[in-house]
Amino acid sequence: MKYREGEPIRDTxxxxxxxxxxxxxxxxxxxxxxxxxxxxxxxxxxxxxxxxGSAAATLGELGYQVTSFCYQDSPRRAHSIAAQGGIxxxxxxxxxGDSIYRLFYDTVKGGDFRARESNVYRLAQVSxxxxxxxxxxxxxFAREYGGLLDTRSxxxxxxxxxxYARGQTGQQLLLGAYQALERxxxxxxVTMHARHEMLELIVSDxxxxxxxxxxxxxxxxxxxxxxAVVLATGGYGNVFFLSTNAKGCNTTAIWRAHRKGxxxxxxxxxxxxxxxxxxxxxxxxxxTLMSESLRNDGRVWVPLRKGDTRPPAAIPDDERxxxxxxxxxxxxxxxxxxxxxxxxxxxxxxxxxxxxxxxGVYLDFADAITRLGxxxxxxxxxxxxxxxxxITGEDPYAQPMRIYPxxxxxxxxxxxxxxxxxxxxxxxxxxxxxxxxxxxxxxxxSALMQGLADGYFVLPATxxxxxxxxxxxxxxxEVSVAEAEIAVRxxxxxxLSVDGDRxxxxxxxxxxxxxxxxxGMERTEASLTKALERIPELREEFWRKxxxxxxxxxxxxxxxxxGRVADFFDLAELMCLDALHRTESCGGHFRAESQDADGExxxxxxxxxxxAAWEHAPEGPVLHREDLAYxxxxxxxxxxx
Amino acid sequence: MNLTLKIWRQHSxxxxxxxxxxxxxxxxxxxxxxxxxDVLNEGLILAGDDPVAFDHDCREGICGMCGMVINGVAHxxxxxxxxxxxxxxxxxxxDVVTIEPWRAAPFPVIKDLVVDRSAFDRIIQxxxxxxxxxxxxxxxxxxxVPKGDADDAFDAxxxxxxxxxxxxxxxxxxxxxxxxxxxxxxxxPQGRPERASRAKTMVEQMDLEGFGGCTNTGECTAVCxxxxxxxxxxxMNADFLKASR
Ligand SMILES: Cc1cc2nc3c(=O)[nH]c(=O)nc-3n(C[C@H](O)[C@H](O)[C@H](O)COP(=O)(O)OP(=O)(O)OC[C@H]3O[C@@H](n4cnc5c(N)ncnc54)[C@H](O)[C@@H]3O)c2cc1C
Ligand code: FES
Numbered sequence: 001m002k003y004r005e006g007e008p009i010r011d012t013x014x015x016x017x018x019x020x021x022x023x024x025x026x027x028x029x030x031x032x033x034x035x036x037x038x039x040x041x042x043x044x045x046x047x048x049x050x051x052x053g054s055a056a057a058t059l060g061e062l063g064y065q066v067t068s069f070c071y072q073d074s075p076r077r078a079h080s081i082a083a084q085g086g087i088x089x090x091x092x093x094x095x096x097g098d099s100i101y102r103l104f105y106d107t108v109k110g111g112d113f114r115a116r117e118s119n120v121y122r123l124a125q126v127s128x129x130x131x132x133x134x135x136x137x138x139x140x141f142a143r144e145y146g147g148l149l150d151t152r153s154x155x156x157x158x159x160x161x162x163x164y165a166r167g168q169t170g171q172q173l174l175l176g177a178y179q180a181l182e183r184x185x186x187x188x189x190v191t192m193h194a195r196h197e198m199l200e201l202i203v204s205d206x207x208x209x210x211x212x213x214x215x216x217x218x219x220x221x222x223x224x225x226x227x228a229v230v231l232a233t234g235g236y237g238n239v240f241f242l243s244t245n246a247k248g249c250n251t252t253a254i255w256r257a258h259r260k261g262x263x264x265x266x267x268x269x270x271x272x273x274x275x276x277x278x279x280x281x282x283x284x285x286x287x288t289l290m291s292e293s294l295r296n297d298g299r300v301w302v303p304l305r306k307g308d309t310r311p312p313a314a315i316p317d318d319e320r321x322x323x324x325x326x327x328x329x330x331x332x333x334x335x336x337x338x339x340x341x342x343x344x345x346x347x348x349x350x351x352x353x354x355x356x357x358x359x360g361v362y363l364d365f366a367d368a369i370t371r372l373g374x375x376x377x378x379x380x381x382x383x384x385x386x387x388x389x390x391i392t393g394e395d396p397y398a399q400p401m402r403i404y405p406x407x408x409x410x411x412x413x414x415x416x417x418x419x420x421x422x423x424x425x426x427x428x429x430x431x432x433x434x435x436x437x438x439x440x441x442x443x444x445x446s447a448l449m450q451g452l453a454d455g456y457f458v459l460p461a462t463x464x465x466x467x468x469x470x471x472x473x474x475x476x477x478e479v480s481v482a483e484a485e486i487a488v489r490x491x492x493x494x495x496l497s498v499d500g501d502r503x504x505x506x507x508x509x510x511x512x513x514x515x516x517x518x519x520g521m522e523r524t525e526a527s528l529t530k531a532l533e534r535i536p537e538l539r540e541e542f543w544r545k546x547x548x549x550x551x552x553x554x555x556x557x558x559x560x561x562x563g564r565v566a567d568f569f570d571l572a573e574l575m576c577l578d579a580l581h582r583t584e585s586c587g588g589h590f591r592a593e594s595q596d597a598d599g600e601x602x603x604x605x606x607x608x609x610x611x612a613a614w615e616h617a618p619e620g621p622v623l624h625r626e627d628l629a630y631x632x633x634x635x636x637x638x639x640x641x
Numbered sequence: 642m643n644l645t646l647k648i649w650r651q652h653s654x655x656x657x658x659x660x661x662x663x664x665x666x667x668x669x670x671x672x673x674x675x676x677x678x679d680v681l682n683e684g685l686i687l688a689g690d691d692p693v694a695f696d697h698d699c700r701e702g703i704c705g706m707c708g709m710v711i712n713g714v715a716h717x718x719x720x721x722x723x724x725x726x727x728x729x730x731x732x733x734x735x736d737v738v739t740i741e742p743w744r745a746a747p748f749p750v751i752k753d754l755v756v757d758r759s760a761f762d763r764i765i766q767x768x769x770x771x772x773x774x775x776x777x778x779x780x781x782x783x784x785x786v787p788k789g790d791a792d793d794a795f796d797a798x799x800x801x802x803x804x805x806x807x808x809x810x811x812x813x814x815x816x817x818x819x820x821x822x823x824x825x826x827x828x829x830p831q832g833r834p835e836r837a838s839r840a841k842t843m844v845e846q847m848d849l850e851g852f853g854g855c856t857n858t859g860e861c862t863a864v865c866x867x868x869x870x871x872x873x874x875x876x877m878n879a880d881f882l883k884a885s886r
Pocket of ligand 1: 046080081082088246250252409433447449
């Protein structure tokens with residue numbers, strides 16, 4: 001796949017000046033819409049996770065007419081619900097030296113100097129308001145006996161700034177946003193369409209003006225129009241088939257927007273989470289995360305000796321290798337995810353992995369149980385332990401957990417400016433679907449923070465500046481609506497008429513395996529070149545041989561899946577191209593050719609301190625670079641030793 | 642192991658449904674129940690048949706999307722477990738397994754095992770929230786919450802809205818679901834100003850949707866994947882009575 005260089009791109013919305021004042025300045029400069037006019041302005045929000053749910057609720061509260069969509073049967077089920085560990089905020093309630101500046105610093109460093117300083121600073125500022133908002137909504141965060149909020153530590157940080165609700169922080173935060181959303185639905189400001197999947201973006205006279213959706217119960221293809229469109233459709237980790245994402249997570253919404261002109265930034269930045277339950281068989285349909293919070297008290301180890309098949313209890317302490325504590329004494333078991341994942345891969349590659357196929361390492365709670373008592377461990381992690389036991393049939397109180405890295409999060413996404421607006425005017429992107437704040441690696445507990453920052457505080461403040469001109473937008477061009485609808489119908493018709501002999505799932509599995517092997521934890525020029533050969537071949541076969549049963553005019557889950565897989569093929573290709581062009585290693589992107597003497601990721605700031613924003617063009621992708629400048633945090637090689 | 646499945650097939654809301662028999666071979670004990678159905682469906686698709694429609698998403702027991710009545714029990718016999726977290730190691734070779742959708746008038750069948758649970762969303766709309774617009778919140782430490790209250794609120798807040806409680810209840814009551822939200826918010830100082838009105842409007846909506854009354858049979862809590870206790874119903878009744886006086 002060939003690409004060409006295009007013009008550089010720049011964020012024009014972040015104000016100049018001291019970093020602490022930029023967000024205030026931007027909010028002040030953003031034009032306001034008066035309440036009477038807001039009622040006449042309409043916004044479509046696709047997605048009801050933390051980002052979309054909070055955005056739709058807040059826009060509704062402000063008085064806009066909001067239409068909201070999700071593919072599940074209720075907005076409460078967006079995959080944000082599955083987040084276990086917690087949410088960061090620079091509250092410094094512990095007085096342990098935390099501050100907005102430190103959260104900003106940790107996030108820029110954790111992201112391996114590939115995120116924008118202005119955005120990250122704002123995120124750290126807004127983080128404190130999120131906790132206030134959530135508590136006021138009745139989110140039952142963990143508390144101490146004195147009635148104050150409890151916190152814990154997460155990877156990549158030496159302070160305790162992670163707020164949590166047992167192992168169900170995402171669920172509780174999402175229910176807070178969902179309830180706020182339902183309140184607006186009752187108030188008539190938000191119209192909700194559950195079981196509707198967005199399949200196309202409507203761009204009229206250069207502006208995003210609507211979406212084409214499929215009613216997943218009746219198959220009806222509907223167009224919805226508005227003055228602005230917000231995508232909050234989550235991450236695309238399911239391109240790997242096996243990931244910690246929900247089965248329905250997809251790239252379709254952002255991919256369709258990309259095809260309509262939105263640049264796609266850093267598609268290759270993928271986060272592989274170090275603590276997931278290992279794969280148990282061929283039929284496996286998804287992977288389950290064991291929260292990173294477990295690394296607070298669990299110790300990671302493998303046998304010192306290769307091929308040691310003794311049960312864990314029979315291996316004495318001096319024959320175990322607590323490799324994270326050994327290699328990274330400063331952070332120990334709490335090194336950032338990319339580092340912990342690669343370390344696990346390395347010890348397994350050395351033949352010291354445990355469990356079936358040697359693809360696993362131990363996460364051991366024996367010391368914690370001795371130190372804190374079983375009850376305290378149960379209080380903190382009970383539901384995670386139960387989940388582990390349910391899936392594996394093993395009791396983690398009695399023997400160490402087996403864990404292995406799995407695809408978890410995608411830092412890449414649609415390119416947005418400081419206002420969260422994409423390169424298509426009127427198309428805003430929030431949450432995991434955008435690329436904005438995490439650089440090449442996201443720190444634990446920072447995605448919930450970003451989703452809610454975007455939805456409750458940032459987007460509601462910036463979208464008004466765009467909508468202030470809405471009177472001049474004019475009517476939506478009917479041809480653009482008709483074209484978008486025809487594109488959707490054509491694609492559905494094509495999928496249904498192939499009538500081949502392989503299911504969409506089987507192609508998805510094969511694509512996922514290919515991505516894991518060639519564009520996974522470790523990438524090389526050879527592997528990526530190979531992937532770029534194989535993906536088009538497999539896609540061609542897919543369009544020739546896929547079998548989708550049934551019709552469009554019914555609830556048809558085979559059809560839904562096939563449509564998503566088709567878009568994953570195209571995205572996969574762009575991911576590999578992006579990974580191939582970035583010959584440095586950074587964060588979650590590890591190019592084997594670029595490592596230091598200790599095997600750590602080696603950045604190449606001279607050539608790669610930029611965001612790679614890809615444009616879709618018929619003759620092949622066009623690369624636009626956004627240069628990254630660091631005024632506050634000095635670029636340095638990350639060290640967690 | 643090999644299993645015989647008897648599955649409720651219903652093409653659309655208006656068509657009659659029936660139980661249909663299928664055989665699945667070589668089921669691994671490490672598979673989840675839904676993975677077993679995936680295997681069945683892959684076969685059906687290739688044969689040009691309609692795969693069995695069922696709701697699911699997270700497959701880790703938290704989104705509340707999955708749910709079927711397995712051998713007469715909502716989410717199957719394994720305690721405190723959603724269908725997606727049920728594993729085949731709890732079945733044995735030669736078993737006959739019946740699989741049906743949630744059955745309750747307010748949850749009409751859409752297709753096969755998929756039902757419409759939007760009534761639950763409308764119950765939340767009726768008052769399952771704290772009225773606090775974004776940006777209006779005081780500092781989170783302004784009001785300390787006694788740990789006991791926070792824990793009670795949390796226990797009730799773990800409800801995933803799957804609807805198993807309704808499916809299990811002989812009266813088709815949604816009291817466990819509604820009581821859980823009333824208890825969650827009512828236990829916290831932040832939720833207290835609206836405590837009475839919330840109980841009243843939510844219970845009224847529950848009745849309006851056609852859910853039955855609670856006669857304390859306890860079937861709901863027995864199948865609840867999150868083990869929500871019957872106490873939440875007592876609390877709902879108390880709050881409702883107080884609000885109606
Ligand atoms: C298992 C797990 C654990 C995690 N734990 C943590 C944690 O402890 N801390 C942390 O900070 N982060 C965590 N994360 C990351 C974090 O949860 C997510 O990044 C974040 O919740 C994403 O929120 P979102 O609103 O962007 O998207 P989502 O919550 O995924 O919501 C996407 C929404 O878009 C809708 N949608 C998608 N596609 C379409 C379409 N085509 N048409 C219509 N609607 C569509 C969906 O219906 C859904 O409503 C975790 C992630 C996972 C998977
Ligand atoms: S699929 Fe989410 S709870 Fe079962």
